[in-house]
Amino acid sequence: MIDLSYIENTASLLRAISQTARLEILLAIGTGEACVCHLEAAIGQRQAYISQQLMALRDAGIVESRREGRNIYYHVSNPHVLDLIQAASMISNQQSEPIPITGPRNLQGECPCPKCEPQNPEESAGKFILVRDSHISIEEKISHDR
Numbered sequence: 324m325i326d327l328s329y330i331e332n333t334a335s336l337l338r339a340i341s342q343t344a345r346l347e348i349l350l351a352i353g354t355g356e357a358c359v360c361h362l363e364a365a366i367g368q369r370q371a372y373i374s375q376q377l378m379a380l381r382d383a384g385i386v387e388s389r390r391e392g393r394n395i396y397y398h399v400s401n402p403h404v405l406d407l408i409q410a411a412s413m414i415s416n417q418q419s420e421p422i423p424i425t426g427p428r429n430l431q432g433e434c435p436c437p438k439c440e441p442q443n444p445e446e447s448a449g450k451f452i453l454v455r456d457s458h459i460s461i462e463e464k465i466s467h468d469r
Contacts, residue, residue, distance in 0.1 A: 335383065336385070336407075339379060339380060339385055340380075340385065340404065340407075340408065342376065344372065344376050345376050345379065347366045348362055348373065348376055349380070349386075349399060349404065349405065349408060350405075350408065350422065350423070350424050350425055351365045351366055351427070352386070352398060352426065352427065353399070353405065353424040353425060353426025353427065354405070354424070354426055355398065355426045355427040356389075356396040356397060356398040356427065357396065357427040358394045358395060358396050358397070358436045358438075359373050359377065359395065359397075360434050360435055361427060361436050361438070361439065362377075362397075363434070364433040364434040364439075365425070365427075365428075385404055386398065386399055387400045391437075392437070394437065405424055408422065408424075409421035409422055409424070
C-alpha cells in the first residue's frame with residue numbers, strides 16, 4: 324500500500340505550480356537564478372504580483388532565495404520540478420517537444436538588476452541613481468565620498 328503522505332506531498336507540489344504565473348516564473352528562472360525586477364521584465368507582470376507568486380513557491384519549497392546587496396535572487400530548489408513541467412506540457416499538448424525553459428537571459432535596458440545593468444563607475448558614467456529622494460550622478464557621488 325502507498326504511504327498517503329507521498330500522495331499528499333505530490334498533490335501539494337502540483338497545486339503549488341498549477342497557476343499559470345507560477346509556471347511562467349519557474350520557466351523564466353530555469354536552471355539559473357533571477358531577481359524580481361528581472362522576472363518583471365521577462366514575463367510582463369507587476370512586481371507585487373510576482374513577489375506574491377514567489378512567496379507561494381518559496382513556502383512550498385519549490386524556490387529558494389539569496390540576498391546580494393539590495394537584490395534577492397531566486398532559484399529553483401529542485402531541477403526535477405522543471406522536468407515535471409516539461410513532461411506535463413508534452414502530455415497536455417500532445418506534442419513531442421516540451422515547453423521551452425528560457426531561464427534568465429540578459430534584459431539590458433529592460434531590467435535594472437546588477438546582472439543586466441552592471442553598476443561599476445566605468446560602465447555607469449552619466450547614469451543617475453536615487454539617493455534619499457535626490458538625483459546625483461555616480462561621478463558626483465564618488466568624488467563626494469572621497
